[in-house]
Amino acid sequence: MKLIYTGKTKDVYSKEDGNYLLKFKDDVTGTDGVFDPGANTVGLSIEGAGKAGLRLTELFFKRINEEGIPTHFVEADVENAAMTVKPAEVFGKGLEVILRYKAVGSFFKRYGKYCDEGADLEGFVEVTLKDDERNDPPITEDGLEMLGIMTKEEYKELVNLTRKIGEIVKSEMKKKDLELYDIKFEFGRVGEDKHIALIDEISGGNMRAYKNGKYIEPLELEKLMLEKI
Numbered sequence: 364m365k366l367i368y369t370g371k372t373k374d375v376y377s378k379e380d381g382n383y384l385l386k387f388k389d390d391v392t393g394t395d396g397v398f399d400p401g402a403n404t405v406g407l408s409i410e411g412a413g414k415a416g417l418r419l420t421e422l423f424f425k426r427i428n429e430e431g432i433p434t435h436f437v438e439a440d441v442e443n444a445a446m447t448v449k450p451a452e453v454f455g456k457g458l459e460v461i462l463r464y465k466a467v468g469s470f471f472k473r474y475g476k477y478c479d480e481g482a483d484l485e486g487f488v489e490v491t492l493k494d495d496e497r498n499d500p501p502i503t504e505d506g507l508e509m510l511g512i513m514t515k516e517e518y519k520e521l522v523n524l525t526r527k528i529g530e531i532v533k534s535e536m537k538k539k540d541l542e543l544y545d546i547k548f549e550f551g552r553v554g555e556d557k558h559i560a561l562i563d564e565i566s567g568g569n570m571r572a573y574k575n576g577k578y579i580e581p582l583e584l585e586k587l588m589l590e591k592i
């Protein structure tokens with residue numbers, strides 16, 4: 364196995380059979396020793412965080428695959444905090460797709476003149492570039508096409524898949540009385556036909572969720588989602 368990328372929370376290896384191995388680390392992002400899923404620096408290490416993130420990722424990716432939506436998921440080895448995936452070509456230098464069901468966070472900061480905080484949104488989708496130096500700027504469909512990052516057709520497919528995946532995640536969470544406010548995904552081109560597939564992970568740090576009106580932080584969210592009733 365060859366290490367091809369060292370990320371903030373995962374290391375990426377290339378396997379002999381052509382697949383990739385994502386190794387989930389116990390490092391979590393944050394600032395000054397405080398866990399903050401939105402931060403762009405590693406803040407601290409929490410024992411078991413890698414395995415918990417992988418277990419939740421496995422749960423969601425299996426459900427999404429069952430619905431016939433393409434993903435990179437092949438198999439999970441929880442003991443070793445490792446997930447085998449199909450290699451993907453990312454769009455440009457990588458992007459994030461954000462799906463919002465509630466007007467909170469940066470959405471409300473920007474558009475607060477037109478909505479109440481916490482108002483319902485019918486699956487608002489926006490794309491941001493993964494660019495730490497420039498604070499992950501948002502980009503429009505036109506921008507994506509003009510900068511050669513993706514075609515308009517790919518954009519349509521991306522938005523369509525995002526909404527479908529969001530509904531699956533939302534309904535899985537509802538089973539545990541968790542209400543999904545917003546979530547971020549990564550996509551890439553997979554296989555010879557370069558079809559768009561969901562990649563990376565879906566763990567507690569990728570989303571904002573509430574239970575009985577109270578914010579549930581990522582590690583607690585993973586615990587609630589993974590415990591047997």
Ligand SMILES: Nc1ncnc2c1ncn2[C@@H]1O[C@H](COP(=O)(O)OP(=O)(O)OP(=O)(O)O)[C@@H](O)[C@H]1O
Pocket residue numbers: 368369370371372373374375383403435448449450451452453457493549551562563564
């Ligand atoms: N199937 C895949 N093929 C290729 N690259 C992938 C695949 N799945 C995930 N990745 C990439 O592997 C990397 C995992 O690293 P990690 O999650 O630590 O994030 P990062 O790059 O440090 O940045 P961020 O903080 O934005 O998540 C990401 O860059 C992600 O885009």
Ligand SMILES: [Mg+2]
Pocket residue numbers: 370372563
């Ligand atoms: Mg990441």
